[in-house]
Amino acid sequence: xxxxxxxxxxxxxxxRLDNATLLSAVNLxxxxxxxxxxxxxxxxTIADGFVSATETYDEVYNPSQKDLLTDVLYDMDKVRDKAQxxxxxxxxxxxxxxxDEKAMMARQLVQLYKDYKLETADEYMKQTxxxxxxxxxxxxxATLLAALPTMGLDDYLTDLDTKNEAFAAKMAExxxxxxxxxxxxxxxxxxAVEKALRDMIRATNVVSIYEGDGALDLFIDxxxxxxxxxxxxxxxxxxxxxxxxxxxxxxxxxxxxxxNTPSNQTDxxxxxxxxxxxxxxxxxxxxxxxDxxxxNTPSNPNNPSNPTEPGGxxxxxxxxxxxxxxxxx
Numbered sequence: 193x194x195x196x197x198x199x200x201x202x203x204x205x206x207x208r209l210d211n212a213t214l215l216s217a218v219n220l221x222x223x224x225x226x227x228x229x230x231x232x233x234x235x236x237t238i239a240d241g242f243v244s245a246t247e248t249y250d251e252v253y254n255p256s257q258k259d260l261l262t263d264v265l266y267d268m269d270k271v272r273d274k275a276q277x278x279x280x281x282x283x284x285x286x287x288x289x290x291x292d293e294k295a296m297m298a299r300q301l302v303q304l305y306k307d308y309k310l311e312t313a314d315e316y317m318k319q320t321x322x323x324x325x326x327x328x329x330x331x332x333x334a335t336l337l338a339a340l341p342t343m344g345l346d347d348y349l350t351d352l353d354t355k356n357e358a359f360a361a362k363m364a365e366x367x368x369x370x371x372x373x374x375x376x377x378x379x380x381x382x383x384a385v386e387k388a389l390r391d392m393i394r395a396t397n398v399v400s401i402y403e404g405d406g407a408l409d410l411f412i413d414x415x416x417x418x419x420x421x422x423x424x425x426x427x428x429x430x431x432x433x434x435x436x437x438x439x440x441x442x443x444x445x446x447x448x449x450x451x452n453t454p455s456n457q458t459d460x461x462x463x464x465x466x467x468x469x470x471x472x473x474x475x476x477x478x479x480x481x482x483d484x485x486x487x488n489t490p491s492n493p494n495n496p497s498n499p500t501e502p503g504g505x506x507x508x509x510x511x512x513x514x515x516x517x518x519x520x521x
Contacts, residue, residue: 195404199412222246228411238395245388249381272355273312279348297339323356
């Protein structure tokens with residue numbers, strides 16, 4: 193029974209979402225698909241295809257995103273800086289020790305700090321290497337090493353060493369993730385998941401109209417709630433972070449208007465444009481563009497720094513192909 197008033201999944205321009213936001217969206221929607229027995233029964237292989245495409249996108253996107261580790265590395269570097277500062281301030285304090293032997297040891301430690309030119313503002317790996325070499329020099333000096341506990345400095349050195357090596361390990365993880373991925377794999381996975389999502393949305397709407405029994409109403413309401421959430425993200429960002437083609441076209445049209453030149457030249461303009469927003473690196477986060485000319489034709493759903501304490505704490509979105517990502521047939 194056809195029901196032209198049946199519930200439909202709302203429209204969302206998924207190609208304007210940057211890679212990280214798209215991943216969040218498809219993961220959420222995929223979970224709702226898996227949680228709905230009705231959706232799985234009604235959509236069949238189309239639902240399975242979307243879930244599979246989402247899993248693939250999640251797998252290839254996460255390890256490739258050095259941007260995701262950049263914030264982690266920044267935070268870890270700040271923690272390491274505090275450990276380095278604590279070490280420096282405590283060996284400077286030890287210079288004032290009334291014990292001549294301890295003061296002499298402190299002078300050697302301060303000189304080593306200067307010799308290795310430790311600066312918290314140094315480039316990540318330069319700082320990592322200099323800290324490591326200073327610690328190796330201290331541990332190679334048996335007299336200095338034995339004096340550390342009596343001077344109350346051993347915990348500070350251990351803390352600095354631990355935080356420095358943890359930072360080095362995280363840097364290595366980022367490098368391995370970047371080098372180990374095949375060029376273009378993220379873009380290909382994004383293209384596939386966008387298409388699979390469109391297919392799933394289209395099939396849901398078709399079933400809702402042509403069966404008209406309301407069986408998918410709860411599922412549609414759930415997906416629409418997620419759609420509204422991501423619409424709000426796009427509204428707050430103004431689409432500027434996605435580097436979407438729609439923004440490029442708006443800019444083109446504005447420029448044309450200022451030049452008193454007719455603006456209805458969309459057939460000859462690049463409908464996608466290039467984006468440099470957040471998300472995937474090296475242009476691999478571009479969204480897919482597919483031929484949407486048959487979008488309005490329903491498809492068959494059945495074919496679907498404290499010196500007294502050690503340490504302290506202290507994608508691009510896709511090009512807009514001129515079509516709304518979530519299609520409402």
